[in-house]
Amino acid sequence: MNNNNKTIHLAGGCFWGMQGYFNRIRGVMGTKVGYANGKGDSTNYERVKETDHAETVEITYDKSLVSLEEILLRYFKVIDPKSVNKQGGDRGRQYRTGIYYSDPADKKIIDKVYKYEEKIHGELAVEVEELKNFVLAEGYHQDYLEKNPGGYCHINLAEADEPIFEKEYKEVSDEEAKKLLDELSYKVMREEGTEHPHTSELNDEWRAGIYVDKLTGEVLFTSQDKFDAGCGWPSFARTINSDSVSYNRDESHGMRRVEIKSKFGKNHLGHVFSDGPKEMGGLRYCIDGAALRFVPLEDMDKEGYGEYKIFFADEVYKENAIKNVGEEVKADEPEASSKGISAD
Numbered sequence: 001m002n003n004n005n006k007t008i009h010l011a012g013g014c015f016w017g018m019q020g021y022f023n024r025i026r027g028v029m030g031t032k033v034g035y036a037n038g039k040g041d042s043t044n045y046e047r048v049k050e051t052d053h054a055e056t057v058e059i060t061y062d063k064s065l066v067s068l069e070e071i072l073l074r075y076f077k078v079i080d081p082k083s084v085n086k087q088g089g090d091r092g093r094q095y096r097t098g099i100y101y102s103d104p105a106d107k108k109i110i111d112k113v114y115k116y117e118e119k120i121h122g123e124l125a126v127e128v129e130e131l132k133n134f135v136l137a138e139g140y141h142q143d144y145l146e147k148n149p150g151g152y153c154h155i156n157l158a159e160a161d162e163p164i165f166e167k168e169y170k171e172v173s174d175e176e177a178k179k180l181l182d183e184l185s186y187k188v189m190r191e192e193g194t195e196h197p198h199t200s201e202l203n204d205e206w207r208a209g210i211y212v213d214k215l216t217g218e219v220l221f222t223s224q225d226k227f228d229a230g231c232g233w234p235s236f237a238r239t240i241n242s243d244s245v246s247y248n249r250d251e252s253h254g255m256r257r258v259e260i261k262s263k264f265g266k267n268h269l270g271h272v273f274s275d276g277p278k279e280m281g282g283l284r285y286c287i288d289g290a291a292l293r294f295v296p297l298e299d300m301d302k303e304g305y306g307e308y309k310i311f312f313a314d315e316v317y318k319e320n321a322i323k324n325v326g327e328e329v330k331a332d333e334p335e336a337s338s339k340g341i342s343a344d
Helices: 013-023 068-077 105-119 157-161 173-180 185-191 308-313 314-338
Strands: 003-011 030-034 056-062 097-101 125-130 134-136 209-213 219-222 247-251 257-262 269-274 282-287 292-296
Touching: 003 013, 003 030, 003 068, 013 030, 013 056, 013 157, 030 097, 056 068, 056 097, 056 219, 068 105, 068 308, 097 105, 105 125, 105 308, 173 185, 185 269, 219 282, 219 308, 247 269
Parallel strands: 097 125
Antiparallel strands: 003 056, 003 097, 030 056, 030 134, 209 219, 209 292, 247 257, 257 269, 269 282
């Protein structure tokens, strides 16, 4: 099994639609449908009411390609999180909503996203439990919509192709880009050039925050996934979302590489390689700093990126808050010292 692979079980009404939806998400490596968290380890479609299992999809995903945060945010986009034992036209306990985890470490992320969704919807009816059991459903249920394209589905599968957050980005023409960008940034982003290694100030940027497309403002990476690859260019282990960038074959300069472009702006960013740190998933997004703009965590709200803070661990908030307080104290030290006050 791929060391990057993890599993989460999600109940969201009829499992045909849930499976069809998540099969379309980049980074989802496989899905199975079945019955979870009922009475005992045995049931079937006819007995599921009496055994109190929930129709559930088992999702195996590559954490280097898609985060658990994204999977859960996409899950909440296609369910009614306040509905009790009902999704779409389906009614009954087997159609209840639930998040069932196997890895105790996932509970922190689940709780974080749950609180985020509660702020939007109010009290939720989605149960969160450790996975007690999962009984594989009958063969004809597996990939049902793939076998029966016109079959019943309470979910709009096209939503899998939509971004998590609805944001509008302005298209920028080459003429406008020349006015907005410096010469190097234009050469990189619109002419697929490359900046010299060890020249970008973003190489030494280690504050908490996000990295966005310098032209369109599209969110691309977070500081949590940044690492020093020693290559001289800003490097990241993964994109913030599975659909943040597009991948293109690049055979220029006698090499075979995978080029990275921003999804909406189609601006050249750099390349992705498979020689990244194994503990971070094994990928290295080698990005030209000239194509990026850094937005510190504390500025994300005022710059319109507040919703993306959900992708940061609680520890990052605490560390960032402590650091900011420390910097404020340090900045006040000269004045404080003149008043006989010590930072000690």
